Amino acid sequence: MVLAGAAVTIHFVGGGPGAADLITLRAATLLAGADVVVYAGTYLDRDVLGHCREDVRLVDTQDLDLDQITAELVTSHLAGRSVVRLCSGDPSLYSALAEQTARLDAAGVDWDVTPGVPAYAAAAALLGRELTVPLLTQSVVLTRAQARSTALPAGESLAAFAATGATLVLHLAITRIREIAEELIDDYGPECPVAVVHRASQPAEVVLRGTLSTIADQVEAAGLRQAAVILVGQVLDPVPSPGEVAESYLYDASRDRSSKLRSAD
Numbered sequence: 451m452v453l454a455g456a457a458v459t460i461h462f463v464g465g466g467p468g469a470a471d472l473i474t475l476r477a478a479t480l481l482a483g484a485d486v487v488v489y490a491g492t493y494l495d496r497d498v499l500g501h502c503r504e505d506v507r508l509v510d511t512q513d514l515d516l517d518q519i520t521a522e523l524v525t526s527h528l529a530g531r532s533v534v535r536l537c538s539g540d541p542s543l544y545s546a547l548a549e550q551t552a553r554l555d556a557a558g559v560d561w562d563v564t565p566g567v568p569a570y571a572a573a574a575a576l577l578g579r580e581l582t583v584p585l586l587t588q589s590v591v592l593t594r595a596q597a598r599s600t601a602l603p604a605g606e607s608l609a610a611f612a613a614t615g616a617t618l619v620l621h622l623a624i625t626r627i628r629e630i631a632e633e634l635i636d637d638y639g640p641e642c643p644v645a646v647v648h649r650a651s652q653p654a655e656v657v658l659r660g661t662l663s664t665i666a667d668q669v670e671a672a673g674l675r676q677a678a679v680i681l682v683g684q685v686l687d688p689v690p691s692p693g694e695v696a697e698s699y700l701y702d703a704s705r706d707r708s709s710k711l712r713s714a715d
């Protein structure tokens with residue numbers, strides 16, 4: 451992490467869901483000042499790299515392993531170069547931030563993190579849906595499936611999360627859509643709404659809407675194999691008319707809004 455007074459040369463930056471205008475001002479400033487940008491080419495649209503200088507060194511990590519990525523970061527740091535490690539979405543989710551920063555700590559290299567717009571938030575925005583609706587669901591589970599990937603910890607089974615009835619957001623799971631849908635039907639029902647958003651905000655954006663009983667056919671017909679987020683839950687139903695669903699107490703007309711009560715919220 452960053453030590454007091456230390457000059458940071460390694461910046462982990464959330465590149466957002468892909469659109470060049472869906473990154474933060476801080477991210478744009480760091481990209482514009484970077485000598486080296488190490489980026490996730492599999493998921494990021496190259497338009498995001500338009501924030502970089504023309505003479506920047508660009509390193510695509512899609513064919514690199516963790517040792518090679520770390521070597522690039524450390525070598526650039528030792529050469530006195532400013533480096534942006536550009537992650538897709540937000541670095542707090544499925545970015546391998548923990549592994550990379552542990553290795554940088556071991557090498558005595560300081561680093562910091564700039565957040566980004568996560569893919570699930572971009573997907574929800576595209577769908578025009580709030581993922582938490584009063585008395586319907588107030589929780590969102592962000593998880594993934596397991597295929598050719600790291601094993602999930604004990605207790606984090608899809609069935610365990612489904613039993614809560616929360617809105618589910620699944621990353622890195624699109625190739626297992628049929629198995630996932632079948633597993634969720636017992637808890638959510640076959641008609642539970644599902645949305646699949648592929649490359650939200652990018653030119654190749656695709657949105658599929660269906661139910662647990664129909665979504666797998668749609669995904670397979672569209673040939674989606676990566677860079678997609680799966681959202682499951684009743685919150686994806688069409689927006690109801692006022693009075694047809696419970697509304698937030700926060701904005702209820704009967705709520706006492708005195709300053710004394712507000713300070714205790």
